[in-house]
Amino acid sequence: MSEAQGQEPFDRRMGLIALDWGTSSLRAWRLSETGAVLQFRQQGWGIMHLPEGGFAAAFAAITHDWMQPGEAVAAIACGMVGSRQGWREAPYVPTPAGLEQLSANLLTLEAGPGIKLHLVPGVLETNDPLAPDVMRGEETQAMGAAGRLGGDALLVMPGTHSKWARLRGEALNSFRTMMTGELFALLRQHSILGRGQAEAPAVTQDAKDAAFRSGVLAGQTHGASARLFSTRALTLTGQLELGCALDYLSGLLIGEELRAAAPDLASAARIAITGDAALCERYARAFTLVGAAEPERIPDTALDGLLRIATRAGLLPASASDGAA
Amino acid sequence: MSEAQGQEPFDRRMGLIALDWGTSSLRAWRLSETGAVLQFRQQGWGIMHLPEGGFAAAFAAITHDWMQPGEAVAAIACGMVGSRQGWREAPYVPTPAGLEQLSANLLTLEAGPGIKLHLVPGVLETNDPLAPDVMRGEETQAMGAAGRLGGDALLVMPGTHSKWARLRGEALNSFRTMMTGELFALLRQHSILGRGQAEAPAVTQDAKDAAFRSGVLAGQTHGASARLFSTRALTLTGQLELGCALDYLSGLLIGEELRAAAPDLASAARIAITGDAALCERYARAFTLVGAAEPERIPDTALDGLLRIATRAGLLPASASDGAA
Numbered sequence: 001m002s003e004a005q006g007q008e009p010f011d012r013r014m015g016l017i018a019l020d021w022g023t024s025s026l027r028a029w030r031l032s033e034t035g036a037v038l039q040f041r042q043q044g045w046g047i048m049h050l051p052e053g054g055f056a057a058a059f060a061a062i063t064h065d066w067m068q069p070g071e072a073v074a075a076i077a078c079g080m081v082g083s084r085q086g087w088r089e090a091p092y093v094p095t096p097a098g099l100e101q102l103s104a105n106l107l108t109l110e111a112g113p114g115i116k117l118h119l120v121p122g123v124l125e126t127n128d129p130l131a132p133d134v135m136r137g138e139e140t141q142a143m144g145a146a147g148r149l150g151g152d153a154l155l156v157m158p159g160t161h162s163k164w165a166r167l168r169g170e171a172l173n174s175f176r177t178m179m180t181g182e183l184f185a186l187l188r189q190h191s192i193l194g195r196g197q198a199e200a201p202a203v204t205q206d207a208k209d210a211a212f213r214s215g216v217l218a219g220q221t222h223g224a225s226a227r228l229f230s231t232r233a234l235t236l237t238g239q240l241e242l243g244c245a246l247d248y249l250s251g252l253l254i255g256e257e258l259r260a261a262a263p264d265l266a267s268a269a270r271i272a273i274t275g276d277a278a279l280c281e282r283y284a285r286a287f288t289l290v291g292a293a294e295p296e297r298i299p300d301t302a303l304d305g306l307l308r309i310a311t312r313a314g315l316l317p318a319s320a321s322d323g324a325a
Numbered sequence: 326m327s328e329a330q331g332q333e334p335f336d337r338r339m340g341l342i343a344l345d346w347g348t349s350s351l352r353a354w355r356l357s358e359t360g361a362v363l364q365f366r367q368q369g370w371g372i373m374h375l376p377e378g379g380f381a382a383a384f385a386a387i388t389h390d391w392m393q394p395g396e397a398v399a400a401i402a403c404g405m406v407g408s409r410q411g412w413r414e415a416p417y418v419p420t421p422a423g424l425e426q427l428s429a430n431l432l433t434l435e436a437g438p439g440i441k442l443h444l445v446p447g448v449l450e451t452n453d454p455l456a457p458d459v460m461r462g463e464e465t466q467a468m469g470a471a472g473r474l475g476g477d478a479l480l481v482m483p484g485t486h487s488k489w490a491r492l493r494g495e496a497l498n499s500f501r502t503m504m505t506g507e508l509f510a511l512l513r514q515h516s517i518l519g520r521g522q523a524e525a526p527a528v529t530q531d532a533k534d535a536a537f538r539s540g541v542l543a544g545q546t547h548g549a550s551a552r553l554f555s556t557r558a559l560t561l562t563g564q565l566e567l568g569c570a571l572d573y574l575s576g577l578l579i580g581e582e583l584r585a586a587a588p589d590l591a592s593a594a595r596i597a598i599t600g601d602a603a604l605c606e607r608y609a610r611a612f613t614l615v616g617a618a619e620p621e622r623i624p625d626t627a628l629d630g631l632l633r634i635a636t637r638a639g640l641l642p643a644s645a646s647d648g649a650a
Binding site: 133187214228229233 | 409417449450455456457458459486501502503504507508511512514515516517539543547548549550551552553554555557558559561562564581582585
């Protein structure tokens, strides 16, 4: 367990416990009533990797000694913990969804004696009835980012399931999921395109960069599906070093994402990106390669979002989330 | 080992042994000098699943008692046996490639005492230097199909790696690979989209057909990448029964294939399809769903192709492949 001690005085009676509880990890913050971070802990207890005793045991362990017995501290959590496979299902709220809709639809359960845990609902994209979409966890990041952006923007959240969200006046107006990260992982681990990587001769960073560039341009121009197999053909003809094949493949898939998002990219007044720093860097490179504006980088906004939703729900004083954002 | 005995008299001194030797299976025919099938055997000895003793042992076992000791019988093989991971590499010949180019570039090795085995080369698509493509095995099927079609056509060979080939005057003029089958298998087995299938409640065939139809239309109109995650979102919203999710996904991926092939489909004078019967049936449905002409079905043409190439190479009398086609 990693743990960090904040600098502010520890007030056991007030404040909030905030959790970002996803599929593969659990992060927990002990916050003062002004929203300052007093303590932070992280565990690999994603909802698919719970310790013995399940959700309640994980919650008790990660918040250990953050509350006196019987103390009524509020807690809030976002992410897959509120899914059908989670602790309890917090039903999706439809787009458009902002702080008001999210805070009004928290699902409350008793996480321990006297401890109310409020689960942030996911969001259901309803703009195209034939193509619904869902998010759970990213709506909270989006609320955090919205606090910083302060107005209309296109917010890109790359990852296993990349989300492209349109913020209108700080509310999530619409969004679209691309399975880029999951597809890349599948193709690398299980397909013919990942074969031989372990024994591939070393390559230069320049060669890797050039391969990524070719992939992005091919994916954006022709689509990833049409060019997927060329990853293999290019290595067979010697035009692509085997050690660069995954860079090319990564480029192809991100290029496909940019291809699908072309209308959004063209019409967005402001573009921002948030998530894993290395991945955001990779996406930012792809943006410039296809001639799009470089997106603003926004650091991890899950905690900001939890604070803003908790504040709107009255779990913290109104001044708390100002400080965090 | 499955085995079938032909009706013609067995002439040990003449004729040909023809092999279709791919990644996952090995099929062998004993042919008379007129190209008639005398015997047929099949084994799971694909190049990734060889018995002890490797290629030579597999060859000896599957042709067991088809030759007298010391008898000089010619053999021909197509498929991954001629790849870098195969028995010996038969280098790719570039497009355009017909009987002339393939038969002139057979790679010959000694498969046993006095037994010459001729490996059919694969074909390298060279029309776009930035996007080379390769096939190995399908060129032989294409030669078989070309014998039946007798002229220009678009030939679709669906499978793990679907091939869309343009035949011009019986030669392979160009082709493109789509990894549809491999992608479907990966997504079904390893992704979030295949989750829960084992426990899914039973569904009707009508519901499955409707899901496939929706998938084809969505994939062809919007692209598979843009709609992949909707497979999950549609089941979460109850718009798609879990037991129909894979039909929808299959439709999406085939729809994407039709989307990528749209220019070919529009310009082809004649469209034919060959391969696994159930898969061809599924593709033919997709063709009609998107308003394309229903493709002509051509039965398995690997043996026809081997016969035509062997005949052109002088391994059989010129009259042999007439009978087969």
